Amino acid sequence: MLLSCKETTRLLSQGEDRRLTFGERVALRVHLAICNGCRNVNAQFKFLRLAMKDLASDGSEEKSA
Amino acid sequence: MGARFRTSSPLAASADFRRQIEDLRPYLLRYASLQLRDAAAAEDAVQEGLLAALAGEANFAGRSNLRTWLTGILKHKIVDAIRRQSRERTAAELEPGSDAKEFDGLFDRRGHWEESPDAWEQPEGALGQKQFLAALEACLRALPERTARAFMMREHLGLETSEICKELQITPTHCWVMLHRARMALRLCLQTNWFEK
Numbered sequence: 311m312l313l314s315c316k317e318t319t320r321l322l323s324q325g326e327d328r329r330l331t332f333g334e335r336v337a338l339r340v341h342l343a344i345c346n347g348c349r350n351v352n353a354q355f356k357f358l359r360l361a362m363k364d365l366a367s368d369g370s371e372e373k374s375a
Numbered sequence: 376m377g378a379r380f381r382t383s384s385p386l387a388a389s390a391d392f393r394r395q396i397e398d399l400r401p402y403l404l405r406y407a408s409l410q411l412r413d414a415a416a417a418e419d420a421v422q423e424g425l426l427a428a429l430a431g432e433a434n435f436a437g438r439s440n441l442r443t444w445l446t447g448i449l450k451h452k453i454v455d456a457i458r459r460q461s462r463e464r465t466a467a468e469l470e471p472g473s474d475a476k477e478f479d480g481l482f483d484r485r486g487h488w489e490e491s492p493d494a495w496e497q498p499e500g501a502l503g504q505k506q507f508l509a510a511l512e513a514c515l516r517a518l519p520e521r522t523a524r525a526f527m528m529r530e531h532l533g534l535e536t537s538e539i540c541k542e543l544q545i546t547p548t549h550c551w552v553m554l555h556r557a558r559m560a561l562r563l564c565l566q567t568n569w570f571e572k
Contacts, residue, residue, distance in 0.1 A: 326553075
């Protein structure tokens with residue numbers, strides 16, 4: 311299965327919310343290997359999660375959140 | 376609260392404990408406001424949470440982080456408030472801009488980037504910066520209401536998709552669509568308002 315960039319961002323997002331199937335993970339890996347833009351978006355989605363943690367703790371470190 | 380949560384009258388709480396809890400009120404209020412987007416509802420949730428905390432002082436004994444403990448109690452009160460809010464509204468429907476036409480302009484007809492996204496430079500450097508958190512908050516407030524609620528339940532309250540679906544009475548697919556939409560909108564917003572500045 312060859313993914314478009316749009317489908318890739320959809321799966322990247324779902325990967326933050328559920329366990330992707332083996333087929334989905336393979337398809338993602340193939341796409342990310344050749345697509346810079348989607349690799350950047352992947353990093354940005356992961357950064358978003360960190361940023362939300364930061365916001366919840368008001369920018370201060372907290373060991374057990 | 377579970378059956379093992381020992382409670383006594385809120386009035387029985389020690390003065391010291393009461394003061395420590397009061398000190399955290401601004402933090403808790405901010406935490407609740409981010410999710411509920413409604414000052415009165417946030418105020419109520421915090422009040423309920425603080426009362427529960429005062430009544431449950433014995434349960435805190437020995438735990439290291441009061442703020443973490445209070446936030447945990449507050450999360451339950453926030454979910455209660457969300458449940459009340461969604462009951463007051465009609466059954467969930469997608470906000471406009473769903474499916475096919477979504478993200479128009481970002482992708483071409485075959486679903487490839489019109490303009491390939493650039494990497495953000497040293498995003499970790501933004502973490503902990505007050506101005507960055509303000510920019511993030513502004514981006515969150517710019518999201519459509521339902522989209523924001525689902526995203527905040529996931530990333531702010533840290534709930535699983537299954538819990539979000541249950542509380543908002545939507546299907547997992549609908550939930551994932553909203554979360555995807557939220558993340559795409561937030562990355563664009565941060566790109567414009569922070570990383571390209």
